[in-house]
Structures are given as C-alpha cells and as structure tokens.
Amino acid sequence: MKPKDQILARMYVALTLVGLAPLAVAAQMGRIVVTETDALRDKVRAQARSSVTIPAMRGAIRDRDGRGLATNTARYDLAVDPTVEGFRGQAGTFFDKLADLTDAPASRYRRRVRDRHSPQYVKLREELTPRQYEAIRGWDVPGVILTPEFGRRYNYGSTTAHVIGHVGSNGTGLAGLELAYDDTLTGTPGRRIVRRDRSGRIEAYVGGTVVQPERGDDLVLTIDLTRQAALENELRRGVRESGAEWGTAVAMDPSTGAILGMANVPTYNPNRPGRAPSGARRNRALTDRFEPGSTFKLVGAVAAIEQGLVSLDDSVETGDGWAVFHGYTMKDVQAHGTISFADVIAKSSNVGMAKTVDELDRGTYYQYARNMGFSQPTWIDLPGEVGGVLKRPPQWSATTQTSMAIGYEVSITPLQLITAYSALANGGLLKRPYVVAERRDVTGKTLWENEPETIRRAFREETADTLRSAFKRAVETGTGTNAQIDGLRVAGKTGTALQLADGEYSADETRASFVGFFPADAPEVALLVVLGAPDGGPHGGEVAAPVFRRVARRWAGTFPAVVDRMTPDPSPAPTAAPMEVRPSVDTLPSGRPDAMPDLTGLSTRRAVAWLRGRDIEPQLRGAGKVVRQRPRPGAPLPETRALLTAAQ
Numbered sequence: 159m160k161p162k163d164q165i166l167a168r169m170y171v172a173l174t175l176v177g178l179a180p181l182a183v184a185a186q187m188g189r190i191v192v193t194e195t196d197a198l199r200d201k202v203r204a205q206a207r208s209s210v211t212i213p214a215m216r217g218a219i220r221d222r223d224g225r226g227l228a229t230n231t232a233r234y235d236l237a238v239d240p241t242v243e244g245f246r247g248q249a250g251t252f253f254d255k256l257a258d259l260t261d262a263p264a265s266r267y268r269r270r271v272r273d274r275h276s277p278q279y280v281k282l283r284e285e286l287t288p289r290q291y292e293a294i295r296g297w298d299v300p301g302v303i304l305t306p307e308f309g310r311r312y313n314y315g316s317t318t319a320h321v322i323g324h325v326g327s328n329g330t331g332l333a334g335l336e337l338a339y340d341d342t343l344t345g346t347p348g349r350r351i352v353r354r355d356r357s358g359r360i361e362a363y364v365g366g367t368v369v370q371p372e373r374g375d376d377l378v379l380t381i382d383l384t385r386q387a388a389l390e391n392e393l394r395r396g397v398r399e400s401g402a403e404w405g406t407a408v409a410m411d412p413s414t415g416a417i418l419g420m421a422n423v424p425t426y427n428p429n430r431p432g433r434a435p436s437g438a439r440r441n442r443a444l445t446d447r448f449e450p451g452s453t454f455k456l457v458g459a460v461a462a463i464e465q466g467l468v469s470l471d472d473s474v475e476t477g478d479g480w481a482v483f484h485g486y487t488m489k490d491v492q493a494h495g496t497i498s499f500a501d502v503i504a505k506s507s508n509v510g511m512a513k514t515v516d517e518l519d520r521g522t523y524y525q526y527a528r529n530m531g532f533s534q535p536t537w538i539d540l541p542g543e544v545g546g547v548l549k550r551p552p553q554w555s556a557t558t559q560t561s562m563a564i565g566y567e568v569s570i571t572p573l574q575l576i577t578a579y580s581a582l583a584n585g586g587l588l589k590r591p592y593v594v595a596e597r598r599d600v601t602g603k604t605l606w607e608n609e610p611e612t613i614r615r616a617f618r619e620e621t622a623d624t625l626r627s628a629f630k631r632a633v634e635t636g637t638g639t640n641a642q643i644d645g646l647r648v649a650g651k652t653g654t655a656l657q658l659a660d661g662e663y664s665a666d667e668t669r670a671s672f673v674g675f676f677p678a679d680a681p682e683v684a685l686l687v688v689l690g691a692p693d694g695g696p697h698g699g700e701v702a703a704p705v706f707r708r709v710a711r712r713w714a715g716t717f718p719a720v721v722d723r724m725t726p727d728p729s730p731a732p733t734a735a736p737m738e739v740r741p742s743v744d745t746l747p748s749g750r751p752d753a754m755p756d757l758t759g760l761s762t763r764r765a766v767a768w769l770r771g772r773d774i775e776p777q778l779r780g781a782g783k784v785v786r787q788r789p790r791p792g793a794p795l796p797e798t799r800a801l802l803t804a805a806q
Contacts, residue, residue, distance in 0.1 A: 209349045209351050211347045211348070211349055212370070212371050213306065213371060214347045214348065214371035214372055214374060216325075216373075216374050217342065217343040217373065217374030218230070219343075219376070219379065220376060221379055221381055221386075222595060227314060227318055228310060230309065231310070232306060233286060233307045233308070234285075234305065234306050235304070236256075236282045236283040236284075236302070236304060237279060237280060237281045237303040237305070238271065238279075238302055238303065240280070241278050245300050248300070249271070252299045252302075256282070256283075256294070259290055270282055285307070291304060305350075310324075310325045310336075311429065312324070312427070312428045312429050314387075315428075316390075316426060316428075318381060318383070319426055320334060320439075321334055321540070321593055323335055323336040323428065331344075333439065333541070334541070335539075338539055338541045339377055342375050343375065345374030346371060347371050348369045348370045348371035348372075349369045350369075375598060376598045377594050378596045378598060379594060380411075380418065380593055380608075381419060381420070382418070385419055386419050388712040389407055392705050393407045393423050393687065395708075396701065396702070397423045400689055402689040402690055404422070404690040405421075405705075406421065406423075406443050406688050407443075407705070408420050408572055409576075409713075410576050410577070412683075413610075414589065415589030415590050415611065416595070417591055417592065417593045420443055422442050424437065441540070441542060442572065442688075444540060444571060444573055445542050445544055447544060447547060447570060449655045450565040450575055450653050450671065451565040451653035451698070452506045452637075453575060453653030454568065454575075455563065455564065456530075456582060457526055457578075458514060458518075458563045459503055459511075459628070460616075460621055461526040462517075464621050465518060467514060467517055467518065470499050470500040470624060470625075470627065471498055473497070474498070474499055474514065475513075476494045476495060476509040476510045478495075479491075479493030479494065483516060483560040484560070485556070488564070490510075492793060492794070499628075500631055502514070503631070503651070504629075504631040504637070505636050505637060506637045506652060511564060512563045512564060515563035516559060516563070523562070526617070527562070529614065530588065530617070531581075531613070532568065532574055533545055533548035536577050538590070543571070543573065545571075546568070546570040547570075549567070549568075572688055575686055576684055576685075577589065579651075579686070580675070581616045582622050582675075583626075583684050585623070586617045586618055586619050586622045587614075587616065588612065589610065590611040595607065626678060629650060629651055630647060630649040632651055632652070633649060633674065638651065639703075640699055640703035640704050640707060641706045641707050642707065643676070643707055646677060646714060647678040648676045648677075650673055650706070651673055652702070652703060653698045653702075654669070655669045666694070670688070670689045670701050671698045672686070674706060676720065677720055677724075679723070680719070682717050682719055683710070687702040687706050688702065693779065696801075752794065753791075754790065754793050754796070756791035757787050757802065758783075758784050758786065758787060759784065761784075762780075762781060762783070765784050765787075774795075774798060776801070777800070777801045778802050779801070779802070780804035781804055782804045783804055784802050785803055786802075786803040787800065787801065787802050787803070
C-alpha cells in the first residue's frame with residue numbers, strides 16, 4: 159500500500175473511533191439512568207445532608223438548701239420551611255400572630271420569606287422567650303422550626319463567685335466549679351439532620367432524624383447562701399475599715415471537711431467576668447501562698463507537746479522580749495518575762511516558741527509540718543489550688559527552724575491553714591475539704607454523695623484536747639480578745655507576718671490573720687480570716703479577729719448545736735462604775751516616755767501636736783477625735799511614726 163493510502167486508512171480509523179466515543183458515553187449514561195438512578199439519588203441526598211448540634215441544657219448549681227446559684231436562661235430561634243405542605247395556607251394568620259407576639263410588623267416576616275436565599279429555610283427570629291416558644295408551638299403550623307439556645311445566669315451576682323466560677327461564651331466552664339465539674343454539668347448534646355445547599359446554607363430536612371439532648375446533672379453545695387452572704391459582707395467591711403488591699407476568708411466543718419463558706423475581696427460578677435481585672439477573679443484561698451506568722455505556731459506546739467519537751471504548765475523564760483538565735487535577733491511585741499507554755503501560745507511569744515522549737519530534732523519538726531498538710535495540696539474539688547513551700551531539712555539554714563517556729567521561711571495557702579486548725583478542732587484528723595455535697599439528675603434524684611474523707615491522723619487526740627485550752631486562753635486573755643463572743647466560747651490564734659518589699663521585710667506591710675473555731679468545746683465551725691496589707695501594718699488581733707467575731711455572731715444562730723451550747727452572759731451585780739478619764743493635753747506625759755500613752759478621746763490637733771513635739775510623725779486618717787491608735791497604749795513609744803484614726 160502506498161504511503162498515501164496508509165495515512166488515509168489510519169485517519170479513517172481514528173475518525174471512526176472518535177465518532178463512536180460519544181455514542182459510548184451516551185450508552186453509558188443511558189445505562190446509569192436506567193439501572194442506577196435510585197442509588198445515585200440516595201448518594202446525592204446523603205452528601206447534601208448534614209447535622210447540627212442541639213445544645214443540652216447545663217445542670218444547675220444550688221446551695222445546700224436547693225437555691226439556684228447558677229441556672230440557665232432558655233432562648234429559642236425561630237425558622238420556617240415555606241415549602242412544607244400546609245404552610246402556605248396558614249402563612250397569613252401565622253405572620254399576624256407572630257407580629258402580635260413579638261411586637262414586630264408582619265410585613266417584616268413576609269419580606270424575609272419572600273427574599274430568602276434558601277428555598278427551604280429562612281430564620282425569622284432569634285432569642286424568643288420560653289413563653290413565646292410555648293405559644294408558637296401551640297399554633298401547630300407546618301414547617302415551623304424551633305431551636306433552643308441556652309445562656310448561663312448567676313442569680314446572686316458576686317455571691318459565691320469564686321466558688322461557682324463562670325462559663326465562656328460557648329457555655330464551657332472556665333473557672334471554679336463550672337470548670338471542675340464541666341463534664342457533669344454539660345450533659346449530652348442532641349443533633350438534627352438538615353440539608354445544605356451548594357453554598358453551604360442550611361435547609362430544613364423534613365422527616366430527618368432528631369436526637370434529643372440530655373440535660374446535665376445538678377450540683378448541690380455544702381455552702382448555705384445566707385451564711386455565705388454574711389461572710390462576704392463582713393469580710394468586705396473588714397477590708398474597708400482596715401484599709402487592706404485584699405481579704406480572704408474560709409469556713410469549714412472541722413468534723414467532715416465540708417466548706418461552709420469561702421469569700422474573697424475584691425470579687426467579681428460572673429455574669430460579666432470580662433469587666434473585672436484578673437486579680438478580682440482569683441480565689442486567693444487556693445492560689446495565694448503567704449508566710450503565716452504566728453498562726454503557724456500550732457505546728458511547734460503540737461510537736462513540743464507530743465515529743466514530751468514541754469507541758470502547758472511548764473515555765474518558759476522569754477526575758478525582756480528579745481533573744482538571739484544563731485546570730486539572728488528575735489523580738490516579742492512586748493516583754494513577758496517568765497511565762498507558762500500555755501501563755502507562750504496565748505500571748506504569742508516569738509521568743510518562747512522559738513526557744514521551745516529549737517530543741518526539737520529538725521526531721522521531727524519537719525515531719526509534723528508535713529503531717530498537718532503543709533507543702534501538699536488539700537485536694538479540694540476546685541481548680542487552681544497550689545501547694546505550699548516547705549523546705550526539706552537539708553536545705554535549711556541555721557535560722558530556718560526558729561524562723562519557721564514563728565511562721566517565716568514557710569509559705570502556705572489559707573486553705574491549708576484552715577485544714578490544719580480543723581484538725582485541732584476535731585481531735586487531730588486531717589480532713590479533705592470539699593464544696594460539692596451531692597449530684598442530682600433532672601428529676602432531683604441523688605446520683606452521688608460526697609463522703610467525708612480523712613487524709614491522715616496529723617497528731618494524737620490527747621494532744622488536741624490538751625492544746626485547745628491554750629487556744630481558748632488566747633481568745634480569753636491573750637492576743638485574740640477581739641474575737642470574744644458573749645455566751646459562746648471561742649478558741650483561736652492571731653497571726654501577723656511582715657511582707658517582703660524590695661527584698662526586705664517591711665513593718666508597714668503585713669498580712670494580718672485570725673483563725674479559730676466555735677464552740678471551743680464541741681466545734682461546729684472553723685473559720686480563717688486573712689487581710690492583706692492593712693493600713694499601718696496592724697496585728698491580726700486588731701483587724702482580722704473582729705471580722706471573725708462578727709461572722710461568728712451572725713452564723714451562730716443558724717446552727718442548732720451552737721445555739722444549744724450558748725450561755726446567757728451573766729450580768730454582775732450593779733456597782734458604781736468609775737468615771738472614765740480621758741487624757742487631756744495637761745495629763746499627757748511630758749518629755750519622752752518609754753511607753754505610748756492613750757491618745758483616744760483627744761482632738762486630732764492635740765494628739766498630733768504631742769507626737770510632733772517628740773519627733774514622731776503621725777499618719778492621720780479621718781477628722782475629729784482619735785478613736786484608734788497604733789502603737790497601742792502601753793506599747794513602746796515609736797521612734798519615728800504613729801498611726802491615728804479619728805472620727806467626728
């Protein structure tokens with residue numbers, strides 16, 4: 159065959175094949191249409207279908223009496239599918255009813271349906287109330303789609319804010335119990351099958367599967383709302399009156415570890431958490447470490463008694479109120495001379511406690527501190543807790559043991575401290591604190607109860623029984639007299655610790671605290687109050703103990719067992735009361751006395767003139783007559799400065 163013919167033959171073959179290709183494609187398409195139409199239609203529908211989440215209602219958080227502290231606000235979104243059979247016939251009446259229900263013109267809803275992007279789905283209204291939701295459901299209009307949306311509401315604002323915490327914009331817990339129990343509270347979301355068009359817009363899918371959500375479980379707390387409000391009010395007052403920068407308070411049932419109250423100042427409103435600074439959202443009872451000062455003397459007292467170094471009646475020589483330990487001078491607020499070990503605790507003698515603890519073996523003293531829960535978390539059911547800082551004996555310096563004896567060179571949290579004093583109150587058992595009493599389902603059925611848990615025996619029951627008398631004496635005649643309550647015996651301890659400022663301890667900035675329990679002989683409540691940086695650096699007995707007293711007074715009547723143990727204040731036979739003599743400018747001592755005179759009752763002008771005449775610069779708060787002074791009357795005269803508080 160000639161080359162020309164070969165080329166033509168090949169061309170004819172190629173053209174024939176090209177001509178047959180469309181016929182083959184058409185034949186295949188015909189086969190698909192005839193034999194696979196239903197299968198492909200199902201695939202298209204499946205690919206167009208999607209699911210949307212139906213949120214579950216979050217469980218509530220309630221106080222011990224069932225009052226709703228954190229609940230839900232239900233809102234509903236309204237949409238319609240105009241293509242559903244029966245909608246067109248009721249549309250006019252539906253739009254008119256909806257306009258009356260929502261105070262919006264019916265023309266707005268008609269226009270939205272007319273100008274819709276998706277043929278089968280148009281959203282008409284957001285955030286309908288439950289009342290509106292029920293009304294629309296009652297109309298029974300075909301094609302109406304109601305989707306729930308839930309918000310979180312904290313019914314009492316800032317009350318219990320640091321315990322409850324708050325949720326984020328998506329309903330997820332971010333702090334407090336909302337975070338710690340997020341899985342329990344969240345529940346199980348449901349889902350609805352929908353159709354999406356080519357642009358991804360949602361269309362209603364009539365007959366699609368709907369899986370209903372399951373509501374989250376409720377939490378019932380150990381905290382009573384009324385007591386908590388009283389605790390917060392008194393702490394706020396204590397911070398304000400003392401000029402402190404912050405305050406924290408924790409109350410515990412010493413026999414179980416149940417938290418009865420927990421408060422912080424400053425605080426925040428969990429309904430609007432973003433408006434508060436981060437410091438106001440911090441739960442200082444769990445997150446802040448501090449050197450406790452004299453409240454830590456409990457550790458040395460327990461160790462000394464159990465190791466047989468001393469009994470409460472043994473004498474301790476404190477001398478002129480100062481002593482040198484390993485090259486470091488330690489001072490008492492005032493000289494006590496020779497006193498019993500019980501008075502070392504009651505009068506809070508630094509010298510006496512340091513002398514006693516210095517005789518203990520290092521490892522023994524360290525082990526007692528660990529046994530009482532310091533350096534380890536308490537494992538409370540709240541997030542964010544930190545452990546304390548307790549150095550091991552090989553890391554101690556020559557002065558560490560005597561410094562620890564008076565609450566320095568050790569850092570603890572307020573929660574650790576109240577847990578240790580609860581052990582003193584209950585007979586030596588270290589309890590795990592908790593705030594959730596039980597979990598309930600939507601019907602109110604109890605699903606789980608928190609059982610009191612003993613972590614360990616911190617010290618012997620006999621030791622606790624012995625020492626309680628010394629801590630009662632601290633309130634009756636010692637540094638904690640401002641915590642006394644008429645008709646109710648209280649045991650407790652004051653604490654004052656200097657704060658570090660620029661690498662040095664500053665006498666002007668302190669952490670003042672009082673921790674105690676009542677009734678002293680059968681404790682129902684252990685309570686700690688800590689105030690940060692009160693004006694003038696006053697002692698815990700002056701600013702924290704009064705807060706304890708006011709809270710205990712308000713709480714006492716809510717405990718039947720406490721009421722039963724309260725005794726009426728015996729009224730002594732009337733006697734001629736001596737006339738109170740207030741100092742005048744003429745009765746104030748001349749020259750420069752060794753002790754600070756009583757300036758209360760004087761006008762601020764006279765008090766300031768007397769102090770400046772002795773090269774003492776007064777810091778004055780208020781105007782009128784002096785109602786409070788620092789140093790107190792009888793204390794050593796200050797070298798350069800004194801604090802006066804005045805009122806009209």
